[in-house]
Amino acid sequence: MHLNECIKRVEAYLDKSDNHPRVININDIESLKIFKEHFKVGENIFLDVSRYSTDDENPSIDKLLNDLSILDNNIFLTEISTYLKLKGDDEVSWFLNHVLHSSFNNKVIVICYQCDRNLLISDGRLNRLIYNVESKVTRAPDLVFVKDFKFIPENQIHVVGIENLANVIESYDVDKIYVNTKKNKDNYKHSIYNIIEQNSPFKILCSKDDRTNLLDESMGSYEQWINALEKINIYGSWYSFISKIIGSCNGLDNFASSWKYYDENKRWIYFIALKLFGVENNWCLSKAVKNSKNENELERNIYRCLLDEQFDYKSKGFWDKYSERKQLLEAWGKNAKEINDYCNIVKSKGENIIYFLTDITEEEKQLIFEYLDKNADDSNEKEILEILKNIYPDLFYYLSPFWFDNHLLDEYFQKYKYQKVANKIFPEFKKLVEKQALERDFNLLPARASKIEEIEKENIALYFIDALGVEFLSYISEKCKENNLLTSTTVCVCELPSLTRYNKDFIEDFSSKGSKLIGGKKGIKDLDDIKHNGINGYNYENTKLPIHLIGELEVMENIIKKIDTDLSQGKYDRAVIISDHGASRLAVINKNENKWEMQTKGEHSGRCCPKNEIDEKPDFAIEENDYWILANYDRFRGGRKSDVEVHGGASLEEVLIPIIEITPKKDNIEITLITKKIKFSVRDKNAFIKFYSTYKINDVRVRINGTMYKAITKDNQTFKVKLPDLNKAMKYKVEVYSGNNLLQDDLEFEAEKEGFATRKLF
Incomplete structure (x- = not known):
């Protein structure tokens, strides 16, 4: 029948004394709305099924049936069939059959929605109680169950609580309705409606922003996707969200330097940004992003991006990619586990290991020294320096030539430094040392005292650095250049033996004339502590490698930085670096004790000996201040075992010391x-x-x-x-x-x- 005829029949029913219920079936929402509006007048009662439910729970059918029996006036029961469809066809059919076989004290009209097949009653006597309205059929929506309101996309029809679902189904002609409920699909195994459980924030994101489909759900945790979903609900898209949090979606490689300052969540967002918007100008970052499934793998793949590449290690292309990777690692900060794993893996590169190391971590620096110990010799110095220039600039600066304006010193200290790093003594150099032990050309150089007299001492800072030898001059010069400082250097001779107690008279001179003594009268002991005490694991008994040089260079760099800061702040006009004596590494690795034995055990590492303990002048010894002082690389028997380096002797590296005046560069x-x-x-x-x-x-x-x-x-x-x-x-x-x-x-x-x-x- 048509809708108008149905309405007339219901009106006629309401005027009769017939107490049998009527069941109205309507298949489209518009007709359903018209029917309800028509009868919402007077004292007619409209009972919604949600009235019999608590929050997010199924309605009580028993209470509903009870009300049908006891309520006065005309009762229009709505939404019941739609709710029961969640339970299945059998539940709908049972309820309708039960109502049709019941009689009530009042008029009961059950309004059904799309229940044609449930109203195919075999008992012809009941057909008069059923009114089927002919109309088009509104589509049945899919029901999307979500446990969190955040999972509901914007501008989508949704309902909060299962008890309110039937009303929404009967009100909206849509393909999909989102239901915010704690119920599961398993609670409605026989549902006529197609139920989809969508409790994945990632899948919701896919529906909110198509870019999400470029990602994989495994790239983030549930909590991370939830957080992203909340933000995208605010900002509307990945592009807007990432631009707000990171700064931009373009040129993402420019933000890599901020990685170490990002918290865990921001690192993940940056990783997602890289996955979504890519990297244009950074080979290493682009490759690492491509090979990474999460932000932790991103860091690992940056470490390892060179390992599977085939390179000509001397080509510009290799060093360009090497530099990209190094800059990224510096930006990323240190990760102890990744560093340890990488160092273990890179050992498989054999003689090519050097090309995969940087100076960023202590572990890699130690591997560099292992490589130099095995591979550096007197035939490949130039090649070694070229490599170090790229991988360990500070060590390269240390090994770079310093122009002493003296051919002997130029040659001697260039060879000395290289052998210290290579951890070996070349035969030709040992001959030069023994020649100088006899000729003692250092006597032609000025004494420290004579040069100190020429220094203007007012408004200066004195850096008395114990055990600083001239071997560090090239490094100091380069670090001063980096900090826009100028150096004026004089090379002098210390007093013999090369011990501190014979070489600190100048301190009182500076102190009495108003100089500021950095480190006090004892001076800065960091270098001396490294050489003597083996701090930070730099102990000759633990390792024969010259890894203590790592610490020595760091000490000097920090001193230059402090000088730069103080000069720029106007704390003084100039800084003056002076040492008491130098030290020798090669005398340690020489491992040769002469035949003379000291009576005073454990002093000065055997580089000098009181005269009264030996009856004859030892070979290669100098007599000074009642000491025999060795000028070659021998040691007296019974001397203190050296930790890292020694002094007290008269080799050039022990007796030559610098006076360095440092000023700001114009x-x-x-x-x-x-x-x-x-x-x-x-x-x-x-x-x-x-x-x-x-x-x-x-x-x-x-x-x-x-x-x-x-x-x-x-x-x-x-x-x-x-x-x-x-x-x-x-x-x-x-x-x-x-x-x-x-x-x-x-x-x-x-x-x-x-x-x-x-x-x-x-």
Whole structure:
């Protein structure tokens, strides 16, 4: 029948004395709405099934049936069939059959929704009680059960609590209704409706933002996806959310330096951002992201991104990728487990291990020293330095040449430093040491006291660094350059024996004239402690590798940083570094005791001995201050076993000490080449260049084609440099130094031989 006819029949029923119920079946929402609106008048009672439920619970059918029996007035029962469909067809059929076979004290109209098949009654007597309205059929929605309201996408039809579901089904023509309920699909195993359980925040995110489909649910924990869902409910999309939290979705590699400052949740968001929006300008990060399933794997894959690649280790391409990885690891911070695992894996690289190590961690630095111990020799120094320049710059700076303006010292300390790092003594160098033990050319150098007298001591800071030898001068110069500081260095000779008690008179001189003593009168003992006491595991009995140099370089770097800070804050005008004596590593690894035995046991590592304990002058010994002092690498028997390094003797590394004056560099020093094009004669050796400085500078020299030349000046502003070695017509680069301070390296001149002109073919 049509809806209008149904309405007329119900009106007629309400006017009769017939107390048998009527069952109305309507298949579309619009007709259902019209029917209800028509009868919501007067004293008619509309009973909704939700009235018989508590929060998120199924209704009590017994209470409902009881009310049908006792309530007065006309009763319109709604939503019952829709609710019972959750229980299954049998439940719907049972209830309708029960009602149809009942009689009541009042008028009862049961409004059913889409129950055609449940009302196929075989008893013809009951058919008169059933009114089927002919109409189109509204689609049946899928029901999506969610346990958290956050899982409901925006602008979706939803209901809170299972008790309210029937009303929504009968009110909205939609494909899907979200139900926020604690109920499970298993509670409604026979449901006519298709029930979907959607308690995965990840799947909800997929429906909210299509980009989520680029991810895998395993990339985050339940809690992480929940958090993301909450934020995307606020910001609307991954793009907006990530832009707010990280800063942008573009150029994500630029935010890698912030990784170590991110908390755990922000690291995960950054990882998801990388997965969703990719990396354009960083090979290492891009590869690591591709191979990672979570943020923890991301860190691991950054560590390991070089391991499975095939490289020409000397190519620029390799070092570019190496640098990318190193910068990322520095940004990431240290992860003890990943570092340990990586170091164990990288050992499989054999002789190529050096190319996979950095100076970021102590563990890797120690592996570098293991490699040098096995592979560094007197034939591959240049190659080793080129590698260290990339992987361990501080060690490279230490090994770099320092120009002493003295051929012996230039050669000696360059070889000494390399052997200290290589952990071996080359035969030719040992001959040089023993030659100097006899010739003692260090006596030609000034005594420390004579040079200290020349230092202006007011408003300066004195850094008395115990056991600082001249071997560190190249490193100190480079670190000062990094901090925009200038050094003026004088190499002197300490008092013999090279022990602190004979070499600290200068402290009172500085103290009495107003200098600030950094570390007090005892000075800074960090280097000496490393050499003597084997702190931080740097103990010769534990390891024969020179890993103590790691700590020594860190000590000096921290001192230079403090000097820079104090000078920039105007705490004093200059800093002066002075040492009492140097120390020798090679005397330790030489492991040779001479035939003479000391009576006073355990002193000075056997490098010196009181004269009264030995009746004759030992070989290679110097007599000074009632001591016999060894100038080669021998030790007296009975001396204290050395931990790392020794002093007390008279090798060059023990007796030569630096005086370093450090000042801030002027920002606007400018060097201008006056002679940009010269002509020269190879026979007459008459080549020279001239240049000009905007400020007066001292101790000026230039490096051209790898050779150092001293500059001549009368006013410390205009300089001339003779180049007797020049023999090729070409363009030359010029580096200008003040002492060992590089001032400018972008100068260039062109040299042309006299009587010849370069023929330009193009």
